Amino acid sequence: MTQQIIIVDDEPSIVVPLEFLMQQNGYDVLAARTGEDAVELIRKNIPDLVLLDVMLPGISGFEVCKIIRLNPEWEKIKVIFLTDRKSEMDIAKGLTLGADDYLTKPFSNATLVNKVKNLLSGPSIREETQEAKTISPFLSVKPPISN
Incomplete structure (x- = not known):
């Protein structure tokens, strides 16, 4: 399964070449122009990696990163800041x-x-999620410890 990247930047002059670059390297790419749009796009797609600007309309990239890290379901999402800061x-x-x-x-x-390649060298989040759905829920239950 193709790994997915979300690019978050309000400048089309940054987004368009980044989209092309990531697609040329075999990634599925989505883009958001505001922090709020980024969070919604992440919620709907759970990407493998987010390329994130700090200076965004609405909530900042710092806030988006904090939101990602506070959600346990998103803990495996990789984040790279790309910024002028x-x-x-x-x-x-x-x-x-x-x-x-x-x-x-x-x-x-x-x-x-x-x-990006180094951070995404393992299986995609979507592959791991699909694999987890096919494993019996009883395999994750630990047996009681006897004294």
């Missing part, structure tokens, strides 16, 4: 909120593709 405080904040990586603009396509 370059201060050490912003980078620390992004990573503290749970981002898997933080790239500042401008970045090289090769660097981004390598980071």
Whole structure:
């Protein structure tokens, strides 16, 4: 199953080339232009990875990352910030909120593709979810501990 990426940025000049780049590397790509749209798109699709700008209309990328990390069903979603915010405080904040990586603009396509491939080197979230549905629910029950 193809791994899915959601790109969240309000600038079409960023989204369009990123969509093309990710599609050329074999990923299914969706895009959102606001933080609220991103959360809704994530809720409907549960992607493998989110490429997330910090500066967004509505809720910020930092808030979107926090929302992702607070939802246990989304714990395996990878998050990479792609942003103009370059201060050490912003980078620390992004990573503290749970981002898997933080790239500042401008970045090289090769660097981004390598980071995405490294983060997504395992099975897709959708494959894991499908596999979990086919396993008996009794297999996850632990036997009682006897003294």
